[in-house]
Amino acid sequence: MLPEGAISARHVWKRFRADRSKRDLRDSMRRLKAQLGGRRTPWTWALQDVTLDVEPGDSVALLGPNGSGKSTLLKILTRVMYPYAGSVDVSGRVGALIEVRAGLHPELSGRENVYLYGTLLGLRRREVAKRFDDIIEFAELQQAVDRQVKFYSSGMQMRLGFAVAAFLEPHVLLVDEILAVGDASFQHRCTERMHEVLAQGTTLVFVSHDLAAVEATCRRGLWLQNGVVQADGPLAGVMGGYREWIDASAASGGTMDGIVRLRRTTVAPPRRDEVPRSHGPLDVELSIESPESTPATVCVGITEGTAAPIILLERQLHLAEGRTDVRCSIASLPLPRGRFYVWVVAYDVKRTLLPWQPAGSFDVVGPDLDRSPHGIVQLAPVHVETTWDEDRGDAIPSAPVRRLGSSRG
């Protein structure tokens, strides 16, 4: 018997059908015919001989590029999926922080959804009732609790889902990229809450592309590459290797090829001895290799790491056969301090030439954003240069200052 909170996954293999055809009767017939004809159905390995043993209270980061098998491994640990070979044993209550909107029902009120979602995550209704006030307070939804969830903003839905999960008190907590959405102040509280849970001795397995968050949270790293364990050990060492690999693969061009190939991406200010600054200039240079001469729409997005961009810059141009260099010069960068990512997509009238993918990252030096007041969700961290004037007339002692800002919900 494993102690509560321990994970033991030994020699885990998982495969998926390579053809990915729909599962209906017609396809089954065709597959059966192929099998009778002696042809084997092709499979792709998602995980190959992955072993992960975690002591109670330890915190492990799963590192690796998209499609390396991190999420599959996490799903197997959650018992949503079963391995093809190997053994998996997770002891104690398992809590998974999942992409939360899956569990919410739009027609029900916030209150009803808290119960629904809590029960789904394995709490008893009594236990949900006990935590109900804490959950609502954490999610800052006191005013909206009896409103139908379809009238919630996406930020409110996210907060509701995370708040329920945050009060699960599991022995093992599995987190998949959850913190990539939501406003900065809520993200901050989520991270704090995660550290609190860790301090109580919860075992954590964490998947995130946000390497800074990983470094702040985890002690150990497991680096997967095409479903094979590339490195396993103390985080610093594994992270070092992973970072080197990222730099190396970024230098050799984009990781995902479409019809065209991204040979190189450079993100830097026009004067190369400078660093990107808030309201400073920035050049994004793409070197695209195309097998044919084609018109194309190239679109550069700047994101906080996720696929949803803060800024989208689009340009119609003509790609020559061979290499085309494109430079997009941003005169003034409306971003606060922090790390941002450049994503790229290229398409023409009927095809996607290059799938939407991260192509590079940069750190901005500059001011922090003002903290948003409670209950106001800031969707994108855009920094605007402002000056404020207060004109205090004598007749009206407390003339209100109008605040500009967008609040939802």
Added chain:
Amino acid sequence: MTATRTDVEPGPPRELLYRRRVGLVAAARELWASRELVWTLAERDYLARYKQAVLGFGWALFTPVALMVVFTVFFRRVADVDTGGAPYPLFSYLGLLPWTFFSTSISQGGLSLITNKMLLNKVYCPREVFPVSSVVVAGIDTAIALLALGALFVIYGFVPRLTSVWVPVLLLIQVTFTTSVALISSAVVVHLRDIRHALPILLQLGLFATPVAYGIDTIPAHLRGLYSVLNPLAPVIDGYRRTVLLGQQPAWDLVGLGGASSVVLLLVGYRLFKRLETGLADVA
């Protein structure tokens, strides 16, 4: 990297292959432990439906009552149904109650894994909670539809007979059979998607293959045993009519056959479900 080659694969050694063995007892125990989840899901479906529809709970009454009216007006004209002296609307409504329960359970429960596939991919729970909660929802519908039965009793000045004490036994068989079919259809529909389009038609045919509008006497006597094995709803419906309307014992031989067949189907169906469950997240 050559790790994702698809032609000739090294693969894991045979002795490592993952075998998931779930005993039925262990599975049932886990389902029992998840009973609050079943209830919450049923409540979710119910509340959601109630909030969307103007008629709300009225829908639960509408389907069986409308069919009863249609049967009374048309069916009786073309076929001479022997009701044993009971008013035809009561006779057909007693058949329609279990039938509507069955058909709602299957049409909702059969698709329950597909409609909840977002959850299947994210949260672990014994997967049978989804079809089972559909059966619970259909049960609540039936309870509401009982109101119309009461009204019919009043209209016809008819009092249920004392033999109605046997109703719980019949009900148990009805629920067992319905749950088995809901489990099987839900798991099969995920793996073979086009079955979902066939479901409504199969249910339509089922309405006529079941003694809802007519009595079980229509079936030749020597075939009734086989009929009861294949369609346990038949002896159950016949049993309701005998006990509630006619003051007779149920036809115990047929009810026994139907009951035995339901239990076997539940065991086989649950096992099949647990087996197919392993691959659900891969294909859903």
